[in-house]
Amino acid sequence: MVDPELIEECRKGDLQNFRKLIGISSPFVFSVAFRMLGDEELAKDVVQETMITVWKKLKNIRSAESYKTWLYRIVVNKCYDFLRKEKNNIEERADLKTWELISNKISDTSASVIESNETATLISLLTRKLSPKQKSVFVLSDLEEMTPEEISEITGMSKRNIKANLHYARKKIGEMLQKYI
Amino acid sequence: MPGRRLEKCCKNISEMDTNKYNSVIKILRRSKPVMTGTDKIEERVLNEIQLPRKKQVEGFTLFDYLFGWVYIGWIRKSLITVSFSLIALFIYQQLLILKRIDMLENQTSAAGGQFVRMNQADPYNIITTDNLARLRLKTGRMAFDKRQLEEMMNSYNEMEHKYKDLIRIIEDDPELKKLLEEKLSENNKKKFNL
Numbered sequence: 001m002v003d004p005e006l007i008e009e010c011r012k013g014d015l016q017n018f019r020k021l022i023g024i025s026s027p028f029v030f031s032v033a034f035r036m037l038g039d040e041e042l043a044k045d046v047v048q049e050t051m052i053t054v055w056k057k058l059k060n061i062r063s064a065e066s067y068k069t070w071l072y073r074i075v076v077n078k079c080y081d082f083l084r085k086e087k088n089n090i091e092e093r094a095d096l097k098t099w100e101l102i103s104n105k106i107s108d109t110s111a112s113v114i115e116s117n118e119t120a121t122l123i124s125l126l127t128r129k130l131s132p133k134q135k136s137v138f139v140l141s142d143l144e145e146m147t148p149e150e151i152s153e154i155t156g157m158s159k160r161n162i163k164a165n166l167h168y169a170r171k172k173i174g175e176m177l178q179k180y181i
Numbered sequence: 182m183p184g185r186r187l188e189k190c191c192k193n194i195s196e197m198d199t200n201k202y203n204s205v206i207k208i209l210r211r212s213k214p215v216m217t218g219t220d221k222i223e224e225r226v227l228n229e230i231q232l233p234r235k236k237q238v239e240g241f242t243l244f245d246y247l248f249g250w251v252y253i254g255w256i257r258k259s260l261i262t263v264s265f266s267l268i269a270l271f272i273y274q275q276l277l278i279l280k281r282i283d284m285l286e287n288q289t290s291a292a293g294g295q296f297v298r299m300n301q302a303d304p305y306n307i308i309t310t311d312n313l314a315r316l317r318l319k320t321g322r323m324a325f326d327k328r329q330l331e332e333m334m335n336s337y338n339e340m341e342h343k344y345k346d347l348i349r350i351i352e353d354d355p356e357l358k359k360l361l362e363e364k365l366s367e368n369n370k371k372k373f374n375l
Contacts, residue, residue: 015230015231019223022219022222022227023223026219026223027216030214030216031213035209040214043214043216044216044218044222047222048222048229051226052226052230055226114212115212116212116214118212120214123209170202174201177201181201
């Protein structure tokens with residue numbers, strides 16, 4: 001994913017190389033944040049905060065090889081913070097009309113890809129009733145296609161815990177799909 | 182038979198749900214979020230990173246240089262306070278020492294008389310210088326220069342020698358002695374008459 005030499009240079013405090021690292025890491029960070037938060041702007045804020053944390057704590061990283069896992073761990077934790085902050089501010093954005101629009105889009109067999117704002121809305125609708133842990137496990141497992149070992153390393157949860165959280169997440173999402181789509 | 186039908190129906194519904202779930206997940210996987218405005222975020226991150234550095238350079242003080250190694254705020258403040266107190270104490274002590282030195286310097290001018298006395302090895306000088314020293318200590322601010330004191334003692338000794346010589350000359354010459362006695366008695370009579 002990232003050249004270990006590039007990380008070593010960044011650890012020495014090279015800003016030019018860090019700019020490159022931001023360019024390489026941002027898409028991954030954004031993808032996880034966007035899928036967890038279901039909001040493009042919030043996801044961008046997470047990217048910014050994550051990269052600042054990366055710069056500050058890059059010296060503490062054990063090896064350049066563990067960078068990816070370490071980066072995901074920061075993103076997930078940042079998303080937890082945002083979810084905690086946003087818990088009371090979440091508006092009931094989804095009305096039946098929105099569900100109908102999304103449903104039509106998904107039912108359309110020709111549509112294999114949906115727009116960014118539609119994706120955000122769909123994720124937001126589907127994961128609304130999930131806890132932050134369930135959200136992170138669902139995003140990392142089903143959307144980012146990570147193995148339970150990787151998820152365990154990122155989230156610090158046991159494999160059994162991951163399995164349980166994933167089960168409940170899928171169940172809740174399944175219920176939402178059954179109800180609205 | 183109806184039980185089997187119901188089971189089959191439920192299975193079909195469950196399969197339908199699973200299919201629905203899978204198809205939605207597939208769509209979501211394919212619709213990978215694309216970040217726009219990467220450059221802006223890059224700039225914002227770099228600005229944020231460089232901001233503390235700039236602040237550090239601008240606000241770099243002597244205290245940062247001396248106590249920059251202490252990261253806990255209250256410990257750093259305590260250290261600054263203690264160092265200030267120590268500096269103030271040091272200045273106060275220095276002033277006190279200077280004052281004492283000044284006082285001792287004044288006292289040495291009196292002790293200088295004793296130095297002259299020792300050189301002269303004359304009991305008469307000893308008494309005189311002792312008296313002068315005592316006078317100096319009593320008068321407080323009145324100071325004698327060592328050289329002046331020496332000159333005064335020399336002239337006094339010289340005068341004393343001359344006086345002794347004169348007495349010896351008078352005693353050696355009885356006529357002169359008689360004449361002087363007569364003159365002195367005459368003088369005394371005159372004083373009495375007046």
